[in-house]
Amino acid sequence: MSLPPIYLASASPRRRQLLEQIGIVHEVLRVPSPDGEDEPVLQNEAPADYVCRTARDKALRARDWIRRESLAPRPVLAADTTVILDGDILGKPADAGHARDMLRRLSGSAHEVRTAIVLDWQGRLQEDVSVTEVRFRPLAEAEIDAYCASGEPLGKAGAYGIQGMAAIFVAHISGSYTGVMGLPLFETHRLLRAYL
Numbered sequence: 077m078s079l080p081p082i083y084l085a086s087a088s089p090r091r092r093q094l095l096e097q098i099g100i101v102h103e104v105l106r107v108p109s110p111d112g113e114d115e116p117v118l119q120n121e122a123p124a125d126y127v128c129r130t131a132r133d134k135a136l137r138a139r140d141w142i143r144r145e146s147l148a149p150r151p152v153l154a155a156d157t158t159v160i161l162d163g164d165i166l167g168k169p170a171d172a173g174h175a176r177d178m179l180r181r182l183s184g185s186a187h188e189v190r191t192a193i194v195l196d197w198q199g200r201l202q203e204d205v206s207v208t209e210v211r212f213r214p215l216a217e218a219e220i221d222a223y224c225a226s227g228e229p230l231g232k233a234g235a236y237g238i239q240g241m242a243a244i245f246v247a248h249i250s251g252s253y254t255g256v257m258g259l260p261l262f263e264t265h266r267l268l269r270a271y272l
């Protein structure tokens with residue numbers, strides 16, 4: 077069944093690649109964001125709420141941008157990926173030192189990766205979320221250093237990319253591999269098929 081073309085409101089090359097993988101015709105919408113950093117967490121906001129709110133905010137910023145720029149109306153897809161360890165949100169690392177701290181924490185234990193997806197069409201927001209448990213084997217200091225020096229942790233939630241060199245850290249996953257990468261394809265296709 078063919079789906080209409082959509083806007084992908086994301087600067088993430090992974091999300092574009094994943095959407096291409098399942099043949100969804102799309103145009104990348106580059107909505108100017110306040111800065112390239114993670115949105116602040118609100119007081120007493122649970123990680124599960126944070127990831128959904130952030131994805132909704134991205135979709136709503138895209139809605140405003142389409143209106144302001146008088147772009148052709150089309151469904152908008154936005155997403156947010158967050159790594160959660162012991163109830164703490166591990167966002168994108170600010171620098172290599174920050175990445176090293178996160179990887180030390182992830183070493184030898186299991187964490188959760190949540191990716192919220194939001195579809196905005198005809199004035200209504202529809203959302204879904206994928207939840208994946210990822211377990212890292214214990215990491216040696218030297219491999220954490222080498223991984224940080226590679227630059228791969230930057231721009232990625234939790235300071236790693238499962239699709240890159242960090243694949244060798246991942247002992248087990250339970251959930252959605254594409255969700256960890258940034259766009260859960262099963263849930264995304266299901267959402268688009270249900271509402272478009």
Ligand SMILES: Cc1cn([C@H]2C[C@H](O)[C@@H](COP(=O)(O)OP(=O)(O)OP(=O)(O)O)O2)c(=O)[nH]c1=O
Nearest residue numbers: 086087088156157232233236237238256257258
């Ligand atoms: C855990 C993990 C995250 N990531 C990436 C996916 C996301 O790009 C990023 C999480 O940041 P997000 O804030 O979800 O997304 P983004 O800022 O990169 O892009 P945009 O808001 O414009 O859509 O981390 C991986 O590529 N691989 C992984 O294994």
